[in-house]
Amino acid sequence: MNLATTTSRTLQLFLFALILASFNSPQASAKAFSPSQYHNFGLIHHPRLHIKSNPSLIAMTNESGDNYDTAPQALSVRGGDQDVPSKKGKSLIREMVAEMIGTFIMVQIGTASVMSAVFTNSLDLFSIASTWIIGVSIAISTTADVSGAHLNPAISIAFALLRPSAQFGWAKVIPYAIAQVAGAVLAGGVNLAIYGTTIAAYEKANNIVRAAASGVASAKCFGEYYMDPVSSSVAFLAEAFGTAVLSFVVFSLTNKKNSTAKDGYIPLLIGATVGSLIATLAPLTQAGFNPARDFGPRIVAFLAGWKTVAFQGWWVYVFGPIVGAIVGATLADKVLHVDDNAV
Numbered sequence: 001m002n003l004a005t006t007t008s009r010t011l012q013l014f015l016f017a018l019i020l021a022s023f024n025s026p027q028a029s030a031k032a033f034s035p036s037q038y039h040n041f042g043l044i045h046h047p048r049l050h051i052k053s054n055p056s057l058i059a060m061t062n063e064s065g066d067n068y069d070t071a072p073q074a075l076s077v078r079g080g081d082q083d084v085p086s087k088k089g090k091s092l093i094r095e096m097v098a099e100m101i102g103t104f105i106m107v108q109i110g111t112a113s114v115m116s117a118v119f120t121n122s123l124d125l126f127s128i129a130s131t132w133i134i135g136v137s138i139a140i141s142t143t144a145d146v147s148g149a150h151l152n153p154a155i156s157i158a159f160a161l162l163r164p165s166a167q168f169g170w171a172k173v174i175p176y177a178i179a180q181v182a183g184a185v186l187a188g189g190v191n192l193a194i195y196g197t198t199i200a201a202y203e204k205a206n207n208i209v210r211a212a213a214s215g216v217a218s219a220k221c222f223g224e225y226y227m228d229p230v231s232s233s234v235a236f237l238a239e240a241f242g243t244a245v246l247s248f249v250v251f252s253l254t255n256k257k258n259s260t261a262k263d264g265y266i267p268l269l270i271g272a273t274v275g276s277l278i279a280t281l282a283p284l285t286q287a288g289f290n291p292a293r294d295f296g297p298r299i300v301a302f303l304a305g306w307k308t309v310a311f312q313g314w315w316v317y318v319f320g321p322i323v324g325a326i327v328g329a330t331l332a333d334k335v336l337h338v339d340d341n342a343v
Contacts, residue, residue, distance in 0.1 A: 092172065095147040096179035102143035103151045103183030107293050108190055109135030114286075115195045115221045119202045125279060133268075133275035140267035149267075152290040153177040154325035158247055162329045177292065184296020188222055192300055195221075215309040222297035223310065224286035224317050232316060235285045239320030240327070242277045243289040247328030249273045255337040288317040289324070 113131035117123040123131070140149040148168065150156045156176045160169055192199075199218055208214045216225055226235035250270055253261045278287040288294040294317035301310035 092175060095172070096175055098143040098146035099150060099176050099179040100183035100186070102139040102147070102149050103180045103292055103296075104187045104190075105142065106132075106135045106139035106151055106187075107184045107296065108187035109138070110293070111187060111221065111297060112191050112194070115191060115199070118218075118221050119195060119198045125282060128282070129275040129278040132278055133271040136271035136274045137267040140270060144267070147176075150176055151180060151183075151292075152321070152325075153180055153292050154243055154290065154321040155247060155250060156180075157322055158251070158325040158329035161326060162251070162333050180292035181296045181299075184292045184294075185299050186296075188297030188300030191222075191297075192304055210305040211307045211309060213309070215306050216312065219301050219306045219309050219312075220286060222301040222306075223294050223314065224288040225313060226285045226316065230284050232313065235313070235316045236320045238281050238285045239288055239316055240324035242281050242285075242287060243321035243324030244328035244331070245277060245324075246270075246273055246289055247325040248332045249328075251329045251332035252337060255332060257337040285316070289321050291318040291321055294318070 110128075110132045113123055113128045113135075117125075117128055136151075139151055143149045143151075148159075150159065153173070153176070156173050160173050164170070199221075202208070203210065203218050206214075206217065208217050210218065219225070226232070226238075230238075252258055253266050253269060255261075274289070277289060281287045295314060298310045298314060302308075
């Protein structure tokens with residue numbers, strides 16, 4: 001049994017245990033992730049929570065008077081009429097720090113798995129996808145309470161367009177994007193420091209020159225690239241489609257009208273979506289679906305000697321996801337999860 005097979009089976013067992021633990025402990029999951037954690041995912045900031053005497057519902061009302069229902073155990077409330085003040089508003093700086101840290105965690109773990117696969121031949125595609133599932137889930141779980149865990153400029157744009165609020169709108173898109181790209185740059189830098197000598201040895205063994213056309217073979221572990229016979233138009237379509245699916249899942253899971261979604265499962269389900277898309281689309285475009293995840297490490301590659309090779313085809317991985325995120329969010333919020341009388 002080779003190392004790649006052993007690693008793949010280990011990751012399978014880990015994911016199975018993680019999923020089993022999550023679904024066997026719904027109350028623990030509900031307490032661990034309160035609805036307010038996902039305010040920027042659709043459960044928007046609310047100044048006060050008014051808890052009705054009906055113990056089966058908690059109605060959250062924001063400034064505009066919109067009601068958001070969720071399960072009572074999420075806040076460990078058993079009923080009775082009372083007003084519960086929400087947490088104080090978080091500063092933009094803290095939100096940016098959360099976005100930077102979350103994006104760093106996700107990109108560092110995910111791209112390190114790609115480097116491990118390419119430069120040491122220790123992981124297969126399934127193992128890479130599984131590692132991304134874990135990285136995305138951890139990143140969301142650790143930062144959602146502060147910033148909503150967008151971790152993706154395309155998702156931030158979709159929220160500003162489809163779910164604008166006093167707490168998140170167009171004014172925060174650029175600060176969020178800057179923080180997300182910064183986190184991705186930091187992740188690329190850390191991975192370069194860790195894998196630097198391994199990358200150099202791989203390049204020497206395969207006669208790869210970073211600034212030449214052959215440099216794509218090692219640069220692809222930072223940003224994403226599509227190869228022949230995939231055209232730029234097909235790559236754009238694949239990136240837009242993959243991000244549309246991801247955005248649809250995010251907006252569906254956090255839509256106030258989706259009563260089946262459980263807050264505690266949101267990070268894992270979003271991670272599973274990313275992993276599934278990587279398994280199916282990575283052979284074509286390396287599966288970016290996130291302008292920050294792609295562009296941040298490209299900056300590191302450029303500075304590390306890949307020069308213009310580092311930015312080859314960058315526009316596909318920036319504009320494709322933005323288009324896809326808007327399409328997926330629109331489908332979720334304006335077509336599927338709408339009031340019956342609005343259809």
